[in-house]
Amino acid sequence: MRQNKRLPVPDLSTEEKIKNAARIIFHQKGFAATRTRDIAEEAGINLALLNYYYRSKEKLFAIIMQESLAAFFQTVSSVMNDETTSLEKKIELFVSNYIDLLLVEPDIPLFLLSEVRSNPDELLGKLNIRELFQHSAFMKQYRAGVESGKIAPVHPMHFMMNVMGLTVFPFIGNPMLKMVGGMSQQQFETMMKERKALIPKWVKTMLKAR
Amino acid sequence: MRQNKRLPVPDLSTEEKIKNAARIIFHQKGFAATRTRDIAEEAGINLALLNYYYRSKEKLFAIIMQESLAAFFQTVSSVMNDETTSLEKKIELFVSNYIDLLLVEPDIPLFLLSEVRSNPDELLGKLNIRELFQHSAFMKQYRAGVESGKIAPVHPMHFMMNVMGLTVFPFIGNPMLKMVGGMSQQQFETMMKERKALIPKWVKTMLKAR
DNA sequence: GTCTATATACGGATAGAC
DNA sequence: GTCTATCCGTATATAGAC
Secondary structure, eight states, rough: OOOOOOOOOEEEEEEHHHHHHHHHHHHHHHHHOOOOHHHHHHHHHHHHEEEEEESHHHHHHHHHHHHHHHOOOOOOOOHHOTTTTTTTHHHHHHHHHHHHHHHOTTTHHHHHHHHHHHSSHHHHHOOOHHHHHHHHHHHHHHHHHHHSSSSSOHHHHHHHHHHHHHHHHHHHHHHHHHHHHTOHHHHHHEEEEHHHHHHHHHHHHHHHHH | OOOOOOOOOOOOOOOHHHHHHHHHHHHHHHHHHHHOHHHHHHEEEETHHHHHHSSHHHHHHHHHHHHHHHHHHHHHHHHHTTTHHHHHHHHHHHHHHHHHHHOOOTTTTHHHHHHHHHHHHHHGGGGEEEEEEEEHHHHHHHHHHHTTTSSSSOOOHHHHHHHHHHHHHHHHHHHHHHHHHHHOOHHHHHHHHHHHHHHHHHHHHHHHHH
C-alpha cells in the first residue's frame, strides 16, 4: 500500500524541501538575519544545492515573499469582495479565516510587516491594493451603512485598523503578551480561538458607538 | 548670543551623535540588517570612532535596546499603577501617551517586537513584567469591575490585546495601511491623533458588550 | 543531482599615524 | 579624539569531482 500523502511528511523533492525550509527560516528571522546555511540545515540538504536550484539567496527570498503576500491578501480579498455576504458576515469570515491562518503560520505578519517596511514600494507597488480595497464590495456596504446612519461616520481606514489590530496584533505581540500574562503557548492559542467569536461582537458594538 | 538648544540640532558630543544615529538605524532596520558603517554615516563620523566609544556593535545595540524597552514600558507602568485614577481614565491616558510617543518614535514597536521574538527570555526575563502587571492598580480595578458586573467577564489579557492592538497596530502596519488607503504620511498622522479620542470611546463600549 | 573544496565579497574590528 | 589603512572572520556563491 502506498504511503499516505496527508501532509508534507517530507518525501518531497529537494526543490520543495529547500523552499519549505526557506519559508520557515525567513519567516522566523527575516532576510538579513537568515543564513543560507540555516536553510540548508533545516532542509537537510547540502548548501550548494540551494544555489543549484534557486541561484541566490535573494531569488529564493523573492519567491517566499511573493507567496506569503499572496496568502496574506488572498484571505482579505476573497472575503471582502464577496457580493453575496452582509458586512457583518464579512467581519466574521475575515476574523475567523485570519485567525485560522495565523494559528498555523504565526510568523507571517511580523515577517511581512518588517520586510515591507524596508521596501514598501517594490513589494506592494505592483499589487495595487488601493484600487482593490476602494472598489471592494465591503467598501460599498460600509459607505451605504454610514449614509443610512446605521454606522457611525468614521473613516473606513479606522475600521480597517481596528479589525486588523484586534486580529493580528496578538500574534505579533505573542512573546511579550505571554510573558505579561504568564501564559503558555497552549493558553495563548485557546485565547485566539475565543477571539474568533469575541472580535466580531466587539467590532459590531464599535461600529455603532458615537 | 548662544545657539538655541531646542532639539538636538546636533552640536552634540561625538558619543551622543553615535548613539542617536544608532537608535535611528537600529529602529529602522533591526540588528541584523544594520551595518556599523550605516550608523557612522548617519552620525557623520568615522567608522573607527564607533568602536572607540562603544567597543562593538553588540554593546551599542544593547544600550539602544535597553533604552527603548524602558521608554516602552515606562508609559504603561506609570499609567497602570496610578492608584488615584479611574480605570476609564487609565485607558485615556494610556492611549494618549502612547500615540504621542509613537508619533515621535514610530519605529519602536516593530523594532522591539522583532528583536524580542529572537530573544524573548534574555530581553524580557529580568524585567519580570508578569508581577508588575498582575499586581497593578489597573488589574485590581478590572477584577472589581468584573465582580460588580460593570465589566463583561472576559479575561484581562483580551482587554490588554485590544487596547494595545487598537493603539499600536496602525504604527506597525503603517506602510501597508497607507498604501491600502491611499493616504499620505500627513493624513496618517492626523488619523492617529483622532484615535486618541476614538479608541477610549470604543474600548468602553467593548468592556460592556455581552 | 549531490557532494567537497574553494573563490570572492562584505562587514566588524583594530593598528597606528596625526 | 579622530582619521586612514588594513586585518580577519563569516557568508554567499561557484568550480569541479563523483
